[in-house]
Structure formats: structure tokens, C-alpha cells
Amino acid sequence: MTLQITETPPPYIEKKTRRGARKVPLREQLIGWIFVGPFGLVFLAFLVAPLAYALYLSLFRKAMIGGTSFVFLGNYAKAFTDPSFLDGAWFVVRFSLVLIPVQMLISLAMALILDMVTSSFARFSRLMIFLPYAIPAVIGALMWGFLYSKNFGPLGDIFGLFGASAPDFLSNDLVFYGLLNIVTWQWAGYYMIILYAALQGIDPTLYEAARIDGASSWQIVLRIKVPLITPALVLILVFALIGTLQFFNEPQILRDLAAGTIGPDFTPNMYAYQQAFGLANFNYGSAISFALGGVVFVCVYIFLFATRKRGSFLS
């Protein structure tokens, strides 16, 4: 996997292509456009146009009495002072800070183990670890909702063996960990596959050379494997960051089981959904979505900026 995200092409390449572009004959340009065309149309129709429309909507306010009025950035000003939005955003940020390291450690550990073991059991394990990702998030959340149940889930029986009562993972105190477990279960296998693929791409002669130099297995892992798959680690980190900040499916499903714990403003995405479809406030819903998009963009940018420095330090 090449490191497209963290490396910018050297400036001379850019210059060359720009100069070269002017020389491409019109006919070839046309052919290029024809190839790009279908994607371009779909991109415009299903990404750019809805985004533009949502941005347009977010600049208005519609009240039950008094109708629609243009408020420019008023909805954004409201969102960034709205405790519901801010609390939800703070929750997903905290959640990411705990979830992402846990998820990465687990998937990295599994990938390293599977990389070392080459038996048919490893192949089976790989499939099994990946399996949760193949289960739709909605079904996964429903299933965990039942597993967490004190009355008929396995927790009650397990804790009963020790004479304790099962914890309620959908209660106010524990819902953070309950969700943490669901999301890790769902995604760790997928990240594991990405890391595993990256590990497979490492030239085995490096290990041989290291072993000749007297490196232990641990040293090979820490000094060769992990540094060489850093690009893949950065990639899954960005995936996880974007995914977690947009947290929606799991809490929305579990809301049916624990409406008192998981409110409609539990995460910013859920809040936007509730504003738009529950309360008919599409304008504010759009504004929250855009504000959330801004938060995600800033977080990812900060992260990439930080890892770019570290990437150069590592090499």
C-alpha cells in the first residue's frame, strides 16, 4: 500500500505535468474527458449537488410560525453554542480518543500473530476475525443489544455463576464501554485485514537479514514490521477517526432499547437526523451536518499534519 496521504509529490513532477498538459492534443483531451465523464456526472449528481443544496438549506431558518427567513451563518452560530451539539461532539471526540488506540492495538496484535503463524487454523481465524465486519452494523447493534440484556442475555448467567448481578451496559454509566465493545468488535477485523495485507507486502529477505544480525522476534516486530506498515496504520487511523466522529448506526439502533440513556442528541449525527426528520427542521439539521463536517475536517487535518512530521522522524 503506497503512502499517498502523507507524501506530496516533489514539486518538479507537478511542474512537468502542468507544462505537459498544455501540449496534449484536443482529441486526446476529449477522450480523457469521456473516460472521466461517467464518474464526473455521478459525482456531481450524488455528492456535489446534495452538498450544495444542504449548504444552501443551512443558511435559512424555518419556524412553525413566520415561515422561512435567511439567517446566513445564524444556524452555525447557534450550533456552536448549542449544548446538545457540543456535548454530542465532545462525546464522539472522547470516544475516538479511547476507541482508536484500542481498536488499532487489537487489530495490529491480531495481524502480527496471523502473519507469524502459517497454518490452516490461521486462515480460519482470519476469516472469523473478519466476519463481524461482514455483518451489517444495524444487525450487529441489535445483536449486542440482546447480548447485553440482563434478563435473557448471557451476561446474567455468567455473572450469576459468581453470585454477582450483571452490569447494565446500556445504563448511563456504562453505555460508553458498551458502545466501545460493539464498534471494536465490528471494525477490528477489517483493520486487521488491511494491516495483514501490508505485512504480507514486506520483503521476507529483510527478516532473514535481521535474523542473521541476531535480532529476536520481538525486535523484528518492533524494528521492521511495525515501521514498515506505518502507512497502513495511518490509513486505518484516518478511517477510524472519520467513522467515529460520524457515529450514528449503533447508538440509533440501541436507542430503541435505552431511550433514557441514549437521547436523540447523543452524537452530532443523530442530532442532525432528529432535527431534520423528527422535528422537520431541515435547515438546522443541515447546519449541524456541515458543522460536524468542519469538525471532522479539522481533526483529520491536524492528525495528518502531526503524523507527517512523525513519519519523517521514523524514516
Next chain:
Amino acid sequence: MKRKPFLAAATALVLAGTLAACSSGDDDTSSSDGGSGGGGSDASSCTNTIPKTDLPAVTLWAWYPNMELVVDNFNEQNDEVQVCWTNVGQGGDEYEKFQTAIAAGTGAPDVIMIEADRIPTFQIQEALVDISDYGYEDVRDNYSEGAWKDVSVGDAVYGVPVDGGPMGMIYRKDIFDQYGITPPTTWAEYEQAAQTVRDAGGPLFGDLGANVPAVMMALQIQKGADPFSYDTADPENIGIELNDQASKDVLDYWGGLVEKGLVGTQDQFTPEYISGVINGDYATYISAAWAPGYLTGAGVGEGADSGQFAVAPLPQWDPANPVQVNWGGSAFSVTSQATDPELAAKVAFGIYADEASLTDGWTNQVIFPLNLNALEDPAFADLAVEFFGGQQANKEVYVPAANAYGGFTYSPLQQYYYDAMTEQLAAVNQGSIAGSEAADALHDDVVGYAEEQGFTVQ
């Protein structure tokens, strides 16, 4: 693991899966209807099979459990119009889809099942049609004044009533016998009985679920609260009174029961709660007349606990002046996106109004009918309800409750109010605030929202 809760869980899982399937499947309904502005001539999107394909079809969204039979009955008997029915989900799920269709200006059905408390919310968005000119006079005598009041805003009528939800106290006979208590008639007795059962090491006496704010609203109204005053003749003004003494008293009462550990705090309608009901974890269930149908559908009252349930009138604050309240109940409304409102109104008036459908509804306790032909039928009053072990529940509890019910004024803020109430009830359940504080917080929250929506709050 006991077998029954597991079975109930499995059933609920399947149900939940079906609902998920419904909510993803409705997309093709709305998109196929999209072009014709909601006029459903596309028979492929119907759940039912239309027998008379040469007749015009009217699209309908509804979630009554026996809807399939009701639609078939209507289509068979009618030679003028046919119904194309889809179940797009219950309650909130359906309203979200309708809300989207309203905003899009397309995709709504011609006729839609709505609970009475949501009518003002959609009426203020001009999403519903006034049906008073479309045959209202012909069927007016089939329903009581109160029933019409619930579906009217001012002089305009926005729905055809089908069922109501007079409230009562469902209880476990075995638990009451075991602890030697009789059904409480006042809320003070209710608390006493709960204490007796608890002191003897018995189960919880009831449940305060944060996700059923409509129950709390009804119980507050029973004490004398008057949450909203609203009239479309004067749409800019709204009266909001959520923290008066009556509201605070009721919230403090229930908050106190929670604090003393007398009632549970589990969300209702969840598999967890239902398995608790099956297990006998709750001695009472404060609920409406449609509850037996819901509970039976979820597997309650079968096997070992069949015949264990009975119902008594709702406990009162002042037994000298009893007040009866309502939870739920719904109507059929014609949407403003209907291609032919007159034809749609014919469906709204006719569907679930024939004898066969109504009888099926009340014998299976799926609905509590508001149609007087059914309500005044002696067979209805005398029905020995199987769920209640043969008790004549209608005669003893629900019919008197329905007759004494005075009607509510619902507001266009209902969804926001329920969400905010859920949040406050959750806080009360966690013991972080007292009931009266919750009432104050709720009041400020809803007033703020109303002002933001352009209302002048009085």
C-alpha cells in the same frame, strides 16, 4: 436460562428485523409514488394484493396488527376504490417518513394512520386535508363528540377516529394473591401496596419508563394539569404550563416511587421489559386498553402465566372526583399530497369502519374501537377477555373510562415535548434530579423551543 424469556427475545429479534426490513423497504414505495405525487396506482409497492385492478387505487400507510385483514375486507366490499397498503413502521418511524415526504413535497401516501396527539404537528405544516366537506356529516353519528374533538383543530376535521386508549391498571393476580393485597383505588394506596410487596421481598410494583412520556402526560392531566392550550384560530399564540403544581406532584410521586425502589426504570416496549413482564418482575402495568393485544403479540399471557392477568380502574388522586385519561389511539387522515382527496376521504371514512374488521379488532384486543356501532354492541361490553382470564374488562374498566374521558388539547410541539420529557424522566430515574425540578427544566426547555419556532407563549 428460562425458556420463555428466550422465546420472547427471539420473537422480538425477528420482529425488530422485520421492522428494520420495513424501514429500508419503504424507500421504493416513496420513490415509485414520487412521480405521481403520492397517487398510488403502482400496485407493485403494495403489501396487499389488490383484487379489483381496474378500479382506481389509493395508497395507505398504517401499522395496526390486523391491518392485512382490514384492507382485504375493504377491498372486497368496495366497488369504487381499492386500497394499496404499506406498513412503513410504527409511530415515530412512520412520522419521520411522513415528515420527509412533507418537506420533499412528494412521496406521502394518500391516507395515513396517525395518533391523535400528532395531528396538530402535521396540521400546522398544512400536510393534512380538512375532511369536513368529504362525507363527514354521513358518519358523524358513528363517533362520540369527544372522539371527533381529538382529531379536530378548531372547526376543521383532520382525521377519522378508529381507536382510543382509555387507561387502566393491569395487574398480576398471582402476585396480588401471594402478598395479600387488593387492587389499589387511589395513588396513595398504590404506594402503600407497593411498599407492602417490597417489604415482603416481592417484585417491583410497576415501571416508570423514560421512553413513554405520553403516559406521564396523561397521569399529570389526571391530577389536573393542563399542559397546552392551542387553537388554530389564533395560531401564533400557545399556552404552555408544564410546571404547575399538579404536574410537579405527579412527577414527585413517581420520582419518589423510583427512589424508594418500589418501581422499575426500564424502558417499556423493549424485549428486556417484556421478558420482565413475563417473568412476573412487575406487579402492575399502568397502560391503555390496547395493551393486551400488544402484550399477547409479544408472548405475554401464554403458557405458565396465562390467566394471571387482570385489570382494575386507574388509581385516582381524589376518589370522589375520578378522572379518566387516555394513552394513544389513532385515526386515518387524508394527506395534502393525495391525488384525489375526495376518493382518499372515502377510504379514510370506510377503512376499519366495517363490522367484520372492527369485530376482529376488539375480539383480539388489538384496538379499543371508537366507532359507536362497536362500542355500543352488547357483545363488546360483555366480551370475556381471554388475556384477563375471562374478565369482562370492557364492561368493568375500559368502557366507563372511555365514556368519562374528557379529551385533551394537543400541541404542534408534541414531538419536541416528548423528547424533552424523555430526557427529564431519564434524569429522574437516575436520581439526579427531583420530579419537581424536572418539571421546571422541562417547562423552560419547551417554552424556549416554542419561542424559537415563532410562537408567542402565554
